[in-house]
Amino acid sequence: MIATLASSFLPVHDPAAAAAWYRDRFGLEGTDVQEHAAVLRDRDGRLLTLMGPVSGIPVRPGLAWAPVSFRVEDVAAFREDLLRSGSPCSPVQGDPGTCLFVTAADPDGNTVLVVDR
Template identity: 50%
Template sequence: MCHVQDLCHNEFVLVQLPTASAPRVGTAFLPVADPAAAALWYADTFGFETVSVNEWSANLAGGRPGATLTLMGPDSGIQAEPGLPFSTHNFNVDDVEATRRLAAAGLEPTPIEGDPDTCLYFTVRDPDGNILLICDR
């Protein structure tokens, strides 16, 4: 509801404005050199389910229903190169310490930072050099 001035009668009238729900994020995109190889790494490291893989991209599902990750290869036409120096999204995990140990198997995660009452997090680079932000909530 909002007040709108009726200029013809010089008074304010209450009108119902249409409500629209906020858009949902459909997927996160990451540039990778080889979608099939990257899909295997994300499945092995974080437990994502591979939905589809082709020469352009790999679509992965995991976590909440509808949450997807799309790994975009060079043939997809994506304008970004693998090795993003910032995180485009975050991964929420139940146990940040266990995931850090898993990621540490061959990678170099940052120390866990944050506040246990607010959010604990760390970053790590995937095999393509993209920075991933791992959070406990």
């Protein structure tokens, strides 16, 4: 049996506000935004589910590790866009031959990883 990834989950304070941030920064489309959760889809159909407090999940927003990553063409340019938008992020790290990356914080304090491959 071969499985496919159904969704990544991320705890947030306000699913609608978090969905807007992920839409504006990463181009994700909100397919179902409700009080308890927001389901977002990337252009390839992969899902990110933002779970709010009324969902009942026992995890608080502000994850210090990156449970989700996003691939972009130019990490340095993307980092500059994040900084201009007020999103805190690390310097570009890694090795151009292997992988360049930055870590950023979403408005809920969750760590997000942005990679070039």
